[in-house]
Amino acid sequence: MAQQSQPVTYKFGSFALDAETGALIRGNTPALLGQRGAALLRLLLERASSPVGKDALIEAAWPGLNVEESNLTVQIAALRRALEQDGGERWIETLPRRGYRYVGPPVTRGDTNADEAGNSATLCVPEKPSIAVLPFGHSVEAAWFADGMVDDIITGLSRIRWLFVIARNSSFVWRGRVADVKQVGRDLGVRYVLQGSVRRADDRVRINAQLADAASGAHIWAERYDRTVGDLFALQDEIALAVVGAIEPSLRRAEVERIRRKRPDSLDAYELVLRAQPDVDSGMPDRAAIALPQLQRALALEPTYALAHGLAAMSHHNRFLRAGLKEEDRSASVRHARLAIVHGRDDALALTFAGFSLGMDAHDRQAAFAAFEAALALSPSTALAWILGSVVAGWAGEAERAVDWSERGIRLSPFDPWAFAAYDAQALAHFCRDRYAEAASAAYKSNLANPAHSITWVQLAASLAALGRFEEAKAAAACVLELQPTFRISSQFAGVACAPELAAKLGEALRAAGLPE
Template identity: 45%
Template sequence: MGAEMTFMFADCVLDPERRELTRAGGPVAIGPQVFDLLLYLVENRGRVVSKDDLLDAVWQGRIVSESTLASHINAVRRAIGDSGQEQRLVRTVARKGFRFVGNVNGSGRLPDGPAEPVKAEPDMLVLPDKPSIAVLPFLNLSGDAGQDYFADGVVEDIILALSRMRWLFVIARNSSFRYRGRTGDVKQVGRDLGVRYLLEGSVRRSAGRVRITGQLIDAGSGVHLWAERFESTLDDIFELQDQVAECVVGAIAPQIERAEIERARRKPPRSLDAHDHHLRGVACVQRGTRDALDEALLSFRRAIELDPDYAAAHGMAAWCHFWRKVNGWMTDGRHDVAEGIRLARRAVELGRNDAVALTRAGHVLGHLDGDLDGAVDLLDRALLLDPNLASAWFLSGFLKVWRGEAEDALERFARAMRLSPLDPEIYRMQAGTAAAHYLAGRFEAALSWAEKSSREMPSFLLVAAVIAACHAQAGRTEEARQAMRRLRELDPALRLSGLRDWLPIQRPEDLSLFAEGLRRAGLPE
């Protein structure tokens, strides 16, 4: 088709000669690559165009990441009033490519009108589909330029740690370091780098001590989402550098996730894509109640419908089935177990390099499939991929508890709580700590941690069981009976004979210790 032709579809007019897109009579400002991508789809609407076709036509064969291509496709859809869910005009053909499916009328050039031609911003970057962040150079407030290396080292370690999170798009060091010594509007910096979040900070070193501050900013609104200060002695400056990077990443990752969840919640239901549904599901899982879990499972299923290769959504959906079992909420036990195993295996298959998928799926397989050793291997791989993932630390801690490795488990729970002290799932970390102490014979410590968890999540069946067993082991008969009444209210069907099926406790002596406490508290055989 000739370049002189304009294309009309829906309420849009695409004029290749003027490089102008109008919608509902008004100009739409889009970047040049987004324009070229739309034009190529429209001109080739009679066929499915592959990703390679698009890379050749729009990027002249340059290497471009999957996320970049996906973000440009989404930008095309937004510009013409479409969405990934509706796909009225641009349809994704699974494992094949994309096709323009709108009805198109071609004509000669439009007559000149009063509207000004669109002036596309040549360097305007489209936000990636997933959360995006740039870590700007930290200010050296030490009054000694020779200390720049330390501030730079902290930033480089943070960038490296964030880059291990596959759900997060991280700007490379060489791009973010262009802003060294420059001050400017954070919104403009966000636009320049094409990111939604910015992390900035400062380093002050004096008298044998160092103080590092960091703050996370929403580049779109300029709102500060998180700020923290770290102080320490300079006994080992490089160890301190590593510790600061770990603390910063562990703190801001949940903040970014929460900000993204809020963003997804504000979207109208019809505009939600697979990632939005996944985020909504995560928020429901964090609430931990039975109704919230049912809602979470629906969200993860919808995410999988929209993106059948979404590894993390498979892992989280599997985890919902596990949680139904472990908390006594199954209505069809055989189905929940089988479906949980199926989803978990699919998550592992799709997500060999996805720490979130491996974490949730591995934990499910350890519980539902009984393969604790294989499950530990999967979570250790997740920790290699993302050493700052709190959920991988505490869920691997549970697996260690059931394998009889209480002390190793306690270290993992402590690491998780240090990484994410305000985590919505902190009650799970506390529960795991309680279980580890119980099986190590420290009943008072176990009770203290279990009560903390119970205050956060009163419906946690394992916690109710630990509380009852602890009171019984300490000879507090009345408290044990009260705790057992609460346990029986949560799951009237629980019996001592079903203990092995409920929890994958591997060592016979650990199973006997737990059964002894519950028997003394009054749990029926």
């Protein structure tokens, strides 16, 4: 005898939808939605947090029929009225000219009989990384400031294309409650939780923020900001920008660690890209050779994946500049950069990597800064755009912009994997201005941040030689050749189109340090 399928129930907030009968139950009180209303709500709940097009909704409620769009509008309005007792009229978001999206409390799905037997339902969690920003605890006089800052943080995180961010209406149900991050993760269906506090005393404001893994409860990142009260709106913007800038690389590191525990043959395009990123971030050609096959697999799965193209561009740049200046690597870098721009007009990180390759490998600095500025217009907290832009400016001899952009990047993300590049740009800028002690200091910071990158040793060797510290300069030069045996001063400068005046000064110092012409 064939086994009968179990009735399916969707639970969200204080409601439950019986998909078989179309009954919407709140507490013990049922309200019949009707066949079409139930079909619409079921589809929205099944695709919770994802856009659902009008055509798909019409087909679900009126299968095979040609109906006016106004019928859908009427049914959605009826659904909102049915949910309004708990503020649920805001749970169905209108996407103009596109469709609708469910943005309410997390949805659990289970069969009715199993629930009655005491088995727990399965939470519908987004596949991509997800985060909830809880209302920050605050003193009475800091209430509006704390809420405004959290709103800005949610907005900033929402601009990160690869991250799913819980809507404010859902995360703010935790206001005034003691938050256990594991429980928050279960209730809101997220992988990460950001929480914090704001305290004001006289003319000082102190903000604490902590990012935690909701599965383990372990802290991933924490920071404290102490500021003098001035323009509170400007301060609110500054702290929100700093928090978002610091969170993005921290989340990426956490995601990379999570994905490393999965079997390589089970990875999808997104996971392949994340797995490749640390090797790309190294800046060195041997690691690029590890990253490129994973990026090629990702692009075979999704040929228009903009970030995969951006990282492939950077990988080929690393090979070009530090593995023999081969034309095939330069042209591949530029080709992938242009594809990243074509497919990634809404992806700040893809535009950032594309801009760097265009500036460094195509020697088109105008196009590079157009890409960087487009990335920053999308997401002002993209620290990497400031950092890589500073490097392009540094080799162009634009000392003022190199220092300004590098400092902005480091302020946003002091522990960024690319922080070494920001210090490298500062070393170039100080060297350009004949400030050799400052150049050496920045080069040491770059070297400490990434001692496996040959260019950090190039800047250190040049700065020390310019200071007359030749023994130390020669030791740094030996490290350059150990990491990059093909390094030659003239070809390296030609590869990055180094500004002529800077090339002449750097070249003299590097020859004095013992590096080959």
